[in-house]
Amino acid sequence: MKKIPESEWVWCGYPGHFSASDSCRLHLNTRVGDYRISTVGDYRPPHALEEEEPQEIGLWRKYETCVFRVSGHGEHGEGVVEDWREIELRGYNDAVAAEEGHMELCRKYASEVSGK
16 A cells, blocks of 8 residues: 655645534645545634634534545545545544644545555
């Protein structure tokens, strides 16, 4: 199995999942081979006050990373999600952990399951 180098990852400047992602201040969306690794969080719905804490986006988490299998090119190279049931899900409660978790999963899917 060949590892996918970081230079071949597709970095998207928009969220890759979550219906209210337009209200998330943090979003990372990376295609690695046949997988989309999407991290969202720091959810601030429109009705929230600026000084309020971010709201949870799932049970006991303010950030999450989901992995989806993709095929084809998609609009910007991100691929088309084949099934919106995530292959892997991780939850976090701070931005640093969410960013680190995103990169960890990118590396994992670049080396362990690429090209399947």
